[in-house]
Amino acid sequence: MKKLAILLAATALLTACAKSPTGRxxxxxxDAxxxxxxxxxxxxxxxxxxxxxTDKKLNQYVQCVAKPILQVLPAKWQDNWEIVVFDSEQVNAFALPGRKIGVYTGILNVTENSDQLAAIIGHEVGHVIANHGAERVSQSTAANALMAGAAVASKDSPYQGAIMAGLGLGAQYGALLPYSRLHESEADVLGLKYLIEAGYQxxxxxxxxxxxxxxxxxxxPMELLSTHPxxxxxxxxxAKHIKKYQSQGVVAxxxxxxxxx
Structure with a gap:
């Protein structure tokens, strides 16, 4: 049984290669x-x-900022996003597979204008488009050779903890766990491109x-001890990628x- 499990895991590793939008x-x-x-x-x-x-003006503002970002995403990603503003002092925002975006009111105390909020939304959407959640779940569960696709799909799966971590959610909903430094940097790069194309600064x-x-x-904490850059x-x-996009002709x-x- 142990040998079979190892064989299954090795097969999964050999057949599950994908590439992110940056080519990584x-x-x-x-399963998506x-x-x-x-x-x-x-x-x-x-x-x-x-x-x-339930603040109407606040919700309209967040929707207004997000709309241009969503309009410049790859065609298959542009529609059917749900955006919810959570009334909380948390300085955070997130996006989930299934095209869900959450923005905490606390982040609006840090963003000085719509461009900065758009940078956050672009970054979070970048995580979804780059499939970072699925990548994290895959990394977390690949070590367990008995993982099965049906178990991943089940809400009562023994891998629920790994799945929730992959989505960026802790045991208490709303307590966001960080993505890796690699994922964060990649989402920054993708979000910056969406930001420019959407007409933001x-x-x-x-x-x-x-x-x-x-x-x-x-x-x-020291960067080496943190999962965030x-x-x-x-x-x-x-700054490096702003110059790179300029040289590549990426414009609004x-x-x-x-x-x-």
Whole structure:
């Protein structure tokens, strides 16, 4: 039985190669429909447990900022996104498989304008388009040779913990676990491209992380001990890719958005 399990795991590893939008090799052994189901279910659970904002102007603002970003995504990704604003002091936002976006009101205290909020939304959507959730689930479960596709798809699966971590959700819905530094950097790069194409100001993506650095007040752990890149590392990487996109002719595909609370 043990040998069979090892054989199955090895087979999965050899046949599950995929590529991210940046061309990076990925291990994906999780069915896309299963991830969509898990993302949608997790989002519904969150809406039942977290306080959803009923502030009409605030919701309109977030929708206004997100719309141009969604309009410049690859064609198959442009439609059927659900966006919910959660009334919470958490400085966070997320996107889940199943085309779900959550924005916490606390993040609006850090973003100084619509460009910076768009940078966050573009980044979070980048995680979904790059299939980071499925990649994390695959990495977490590949070590267990007895994993089966049916188990992954089941809400009562013994791999539920790995699945929730892959989605970026902790045991308590709304407590977001970080993606890896590699995933974060890749989502930054993808989100920056969407930001530029949507007509937002690219340099505001760097200003956002300057704000984040101030928020941490020098208490951030060493980068090597963290799963997130340090703010300055992200700023440097964004600056490099702004120049790269300029050289490649990446430009706005629509007029500069005008969104106000």
């Amino acid at each position: 090799n990925q291990l994906i052994i999780v 429909n299963a991830m969509t189901k898990m993302g949608a279910q997790s989002f519904e659970d969150m809406k039942g447990k977290e306080k959803v904002s 690219a340099d505001q993506s760097m200003a956002l992380w300057q704000n984040m650095a101030k928020l941490s007040d020098g208490k951030r 340090a703010p300055q590392t992200r700023i440097n990487n964004l 595909q629509m007029p500069r958005p005008s969104c106000k609370i």
